[in-house]
Amino acid sequence: MDVVLLLIMAAAGLSAVSSHAERQYHFVYEAKTMSEAQRYCREKHTDLATVDSMEVVKLLNDMAGQYNQSAWIGLHDDRDTWKWSMSDPSFYGPGETEFRQWATGQPGNRHNEHYTYFPSGGTGKWEDLYCHYPLWVVCFDVTGPSATFVLIKSKMTWTEAQSYCREHHTDLASVRNLAENQQLVELWSGGGYDAWIGLYRDSWKWSDGSNSSFKYWKVNKPNYRASKVCVAAAFNDSGKWEDLDCGVKKPFICYGPVPVSMQVIKVRVEKPNGVDLNDKAFLDEMLVEAKKNLRAQGLDDNVQLAWRKQPDGQVFQKEEEKKKRDEL
Structure with missing residues (x-):
């Protein structure tokens, strides 16, 4: 007795795809400004490339091939993004x-x-400053909507100050209005040193909103000049990053989802005696064998196999039953 088996084969995308990130990268050689490149990537794909690991760095270097200049990626410096160490929105x-x-x-x-x-x-x-300077510290204790400022007359770096305040008080001080700012002025009535408060910025952001902290800067980069707030990967230096003026026209790299192709394969098999062809264990075993056969033929390991069920919920159907149904 013959039956018809429908096998679904879905292949992962092209070779220039990060195997862990499920993203396909597109190297566009047409030179555009950063904003033009971002607009193009968002219209044609998903966004400018997010580079979040050395695996992606290697992939982009391989894609660049003989191209030995730089190309925009999605990182930029949002210098207006200042935020408070105390992040609880109910406090503000x-x-x-x-x-x-x-x-x-x-x-x-x-x-x-x-x-x-x-x-x-x-x-x-x-004023803003490098975090490693040792200064006094302003912590605060929060009770409901009110806050009490505490001046710590010991010198610490900003990160040390944040850890200290979180351990011994609520956090580094947030200053929410002019009245609270005046309270700090009064804390210095006897003189003293400058002191850290809780305002800081981590201003490098990815165009697609990703929060990856991975960085791959060239030596002595970024240089933080006022106009250089966009980032390109320099393929004459192993794909390392440099900060540039956003108005410079350069090739760029987009990314999008991995395209999935689907193929339906009909397979005719003869039913073994005493075997329930729709038994889950039997179906799973058949998929394993099919995958082995396809791999032996050189098919990519990213191929996924699945059964297509008939309207009655069964995978297998007698051929004469299928013919009768098709004739109705």
Whole structure:
């Protein structure tokens, strides 16, 4: 007795696909500015490329081939993104997370000046600084909507200060309004040193919103110049990254989902005696054997096999029953 087996074969995409990330990368050689490249990638694919591992770096280097210049990827520096160490949204009223009391010319956005300190001179105006400078610290204790500031007269780096405040108080101080800023001014009535508060920025962002912290900078990059806030992979230097002016026109790399092709294969088999062809264990064993045969023919390991069920929920159907149904 003959039956008809429907086998579904879905093959993963092309060779230039990261095996772990389920993304296909597209190297576009037409030169565009960063914003033009982003628009193109979002229209034609998904977005500008996110590079989140050395495996993806190697894949892009292989794609570049003989191309030995640089191409845009999706990383950019959003220098207006300042946020508080204390992240609980219920602590802040409308507009309070955006309160800033910068001194004239601040923030300077120079190399690694990602952290904010409160000056000792009584002006109440904030400045940005490198995180490794040892300064005094302003912690605070939060009870409901109110906060009590605590000045720690011991010198720490910003990261040390954050750990200290979280261990001994609530967090590094957030300053939500002018009244709270004035409270800090009054803490310095006896003089002293500059002190860290909780405002900082981690401003490098991926175009698609990914939160990967993977970085692959060239030596002495980024240089944090005001106009150089977009990133390209330099294929004359192993695909390492450099920060450039966003208006420069360069080739670029997009990514999109791995395309899946599907093929239906009909297989006619003879029913063995005493075997339920629709038994799950038998069906699973048949798939294993089919996969082995396909692999022996050189088919990619990314191929997936599955059974297509008939309307009655069964995989197998007697050939004479199928012919009668088709004639109705």
